[in-house]
Amino acid sequence: MNRVGHGYDAHRFCAGARLVLGGVAIEFDRGLAAHSDGDVLVHALCDALLGAAGLGDIGRHFPDSSPEFAGIDSRVLLRRVAALLREKGFTVVNADVTVVAQAPRLAPHVDRMRMNLAADLGVGADAMNVKATTTEGMGFAGRGEGIAAHAVALIGER
Numbered sequence: 001m002n003r004v005g006h007g008y009d010a011h012r013f014c015a016g017a018r019l020v021l022g023g024v025a026i027e028f029d030r031g032l033a034a035h036s037d038g039d040v041l042v043h044a045l046c047d048a049l050l051g052a053a054g055l056g057d058i059g060r061h062f063p064d065s066s067p068e069f070a071g072i073d074s075r076v077l078l079r080r081v082a083a084l085l086r087e088k089g090f091t092v093v094n095a096d097v098t099v100v101a102q103a104p105r106l107a108p109h110v111d112r113m114r115m116n117l118a119a120d121l122g123v124g125a126d127a128m129n130v131k132a133t134t135t136e137g138m139g140f141a142g143r144g145e146g147i148a149a150h151a152v153a154l155i156g157e158r
Protein backbone atom coordinates (compact mmCIF):
# COMPACT_ATOMS: atom_id res chain seq x y z
CA MET A 1 0.00 0.00 0.00
CA ASN A 2 1.27 3.47 -0.89
CA ARG A 3 0.79 6.59 1.23
CA VAL A 4 1.10 10.27 0.30
CA GLY A 5 2.22 13.16 2.50
CA HIS A 6 2.50 16.91 1.98
CA GLY A 7 4.92 19.28 3.68
CA TYR A 8 5.32 23.04 3.80
CA ASP A 9 7.83 25.30 5.47
CA ALA A 10 8.76 28.98 5.30
CA HIS A 11 11.44 31.10 6.93
CA ARG A 12 12.15 34.81 6.82
CA PHE A 13 15.44 36.23 5.65
CA CYS A 14 17.88 37.61 8.19
CA ALA A 15 21.30 39.21 7.99
CA GLY A 16 24.33 37.33 9.21
CA ALA A 17 23.09 33.82 8.44
CA ARG A 18 24.10 31.62 5.54
CA LEU A 19 21.58 30.41 3.00
CA VAL A 20 21.29 26.62 2.74
CA LEU A 21 18.71 24.89 0.53
CA GLY A 22 18.66 21.18 -0.16
CA GLY A 23 21.96 20.94 1.68
CA VAL A 24 23.63 23.36 -0.74
CA ALA A 25 25.21 26.56 0.62
CA ILE A 26 24.19 29.36 -1.74
CA GLU A 27 25.99 32.68 -2.03
CA PHE A 28 23.51 35.38 -1.06
CA ASP A 29 23.49 38.53 1.06
CA ARG A 30 21.11 36.99 3.63
CA GLY A 31 20.29 33.63 5.14
CA LEU A 32 17.16 32.25 6.77
CA ALA A 33 16.24 32.80 10.42
CA ALA A 34 15.80 29.46 12.17
CA HIS A 35 16.73 27.30 15.15
CA SER A 36 18.47 24.86 12.77
CA ASP A 37 20.24 25.83 9.55
CA GLY A 38 16.86 26.98 8.18
CA ASP A 39 16.81 24.68 5.15
CA VAL A 40 13.13 25.10 4.22
CA LEU A 41 13.42 22.60 1.38
CA VAL A 42 14.58 19.81 3.70
CA HIS A 43 12.08 20.79 6.40
CA ALA A 44 9.16 20.57 3.95
CA LEU A 45 10.42 17.20 2.72
CA CYS A 46 10.73 15.87 6.28
CA ASP A 47 7.14 16.95 6.99
CA ALA A 48 5.88 15.29 3.80
CA LEU A 49 7.60 12.00 4.68
CA LEU A 50 6.48 12.07 8.32
CA GLY A 51 2.94 12.94 7.25
CA ALA A 52 2.80 10.07 4.76
CA ALA A 53 3.82 7.67 7.52
CA GLY A 54 1.34 9.17 10.00
CA LEU A 55 4.20 10.19 12.30
CA GLY A 56 3.36 13.83 12.99
CA ASP A 57 5.67 16.62 11.89
CA ILE A 58 9.25 17.82 12.11
CA GLY A 59 8.54 19.93 15.20
CA ARG A 60 7.34 16.88 17.11
CA HIS A 61 10.52 14.93 16.37
CA PHE A 62 13.05 17.79 16.40
CA PRO A 63 11.58 20.62 18.53
CA ASP A 64 13.06 24.09 18.20
CA SER A 65 12.95 24.31 21.99
CA SER A 66 15.71 21.67 22.21
CA PRO A 67 19.33 22.86 22.33
CA GLU A 68 20.26 19.55 20.65
CA PHE A 69 18.96 20.90 17.34
CA ALA A 70 20.37 24.43 17.54
CA GLY A 71 22.19 25.14 14.28
CA ILE A 72 21.90 21.50 13.14
CA ASP A 73 22.43 20.58 9.50
CA SER A 74 18.91 19.78 8.28
CA ARG A 75 20.26 16.90 6.19
CA VAL A 76 21.00 15.15 9.49
CA LEU A 77 17.31 15.49 10.33
CA LEU A 78 16.32 14.13 6.90
CA ARG A 79 18.54 11.08 7.40
CA ARG A 80 16.92 10.52 10.81
CA VAL A 81 13.47 10.74 9.22
CA ALA A 82 14.52 8.23 6.56
CA ALA A 83 15.77 5.86 9.28
CA LEU A 84 12.52 6.26 11.21
CA LEU A 85 10.53 5.37 8.10
CA ARG A 86 12.65 2.25 7.58
CA GLU A 87 12.12 1.26 11.23
CA LYS A 88 8.35 1.55 10.69
CA GLY A 89 8.54 -0.62 7.56
CA PHE A 90 8.25 2.10 4.92
CA THR A 91 10.33 2.88 1.87
CA VAL A 92 10.44 6.13 -0.08
CA VAL A 93 8.95 5.69 -3.56
CA ASN A 94 9.48 9.26 -4.75
CA ALA A 95 9.31 12.88 -3.65
CA ASP A 96 8.81 16.24 -5.34
CA VAL A 97 9.80 19.58 -3.79
CA THR A 98 9.12 23.13 -4.97
CA VAL A 99 11.09 26.05 -3.54
CA VAL A 100 9.35 29.44 -3.72
CA ALA A 101 11.83 32.33 -3.80
CA GLN A 102 12.07 35.58 -5.72
CA ALA A 103 15.84 35.56 -5.18
CA PRO A 104 18.44 34.20 -5.39
CA ARG A 105 18.31 32.33 -8.68
CA LEU A 106 18.24 28.64 -7.75
CA ALA A 107 18.33 26.86 -11.12
CA PRO A 108 22.14 26.41 -11.04
CA HIS A 109 21.85 24.57 -7.71
CA VAL A 110 18.84 22.30 -8.29
CA ASP A 111 20.76 19.23 -9.49
CA ARG A 112 23.06 19.25 -6.44
CA MET A 113 20.03 19.67 -4.16
CA ARG A 114 18.32 16.71 -5.82
CA MET A 115 21.42 14.53 -5.50
CA ASN A 116 21.86 15.46 -1.81
CA LEU A 117 18.25 14.62 -0.97
CA ALA A 118 18.26 11.36 -2.93
CA ALA A 119 21.46 10.27 -1.16
CA ASP A 120 20.04 11.13 2.27
CA LEU A 121 16.88 9.15 1.54
CA GLY A 122 18.75 6.22 0.02
CA VAL A 123 16.85 6.43 -3.27
CA GLY A 124 17.93 6.88 -6.87
CA ALA A 125 18.13 10.39 -8.27
CA ASP A 126 15.15 9.61 -10.50
CA ALA A 127 12.98 9.25 -7.37
CA MET A 128 13.72 12.81 -6.19
CA ASN A 129 12.67 16.01 -7.94
CA VAL A 130 13.45 19.61 -7.01
CA LYS A 131 11.96 22.68 -8.69
CA ALA A 132 12.22 26.40 -8.03
CA THR A 133 9.72 29.12 -8.83
CA THR A 134 9.03 32.76 -8.07
CA THR A 135 5.74 34.42 -7.21
CA GLU A 136 6.19 37.22 -9.76
CA GLY A 137 6.65 39.71 -6.94
CA MET A 138 3.53 38.73 -4.97
CA GLY A 139 3.38 37.81 -1.27
CA PHE A 140 6.20 37.55 1.27
CA ALA A 141 8.44 35.52 -1.04
CA GLY A 142 7.84 37.91 -3.92
CA ARG A 143 8.74 40.89 -1.74
CA GLY A 144 12.01 39.16 -0.82
CA GLU A 145 11.07 38.69 2.83
CA GLY A 146 11.80 34.96 2.89
CA ILE A 147 11.65 31.59 1.19
CA ALA A 148 9.05 28.82 1.30
CA ALA A 149 8.97 25.22 0.10
CA HIS A 150 6.27 22.66 -0.63
CA ALA A 151 6.93 18.92 -0.76
CA VAL A 152 4.93 15.85 -1.72
CA ALA A 153 6.20 12.37 -0.90
CA LEU A 154 4.99 8.90 -1.79
CA ILE A 155 6.04 6.06 0.50
CA GLY A 156 5.24 2.38 0.39
CA GLU A 157 5.30 -0.52 2.79
CA ARG A 158 8.38 -2.69 2.48
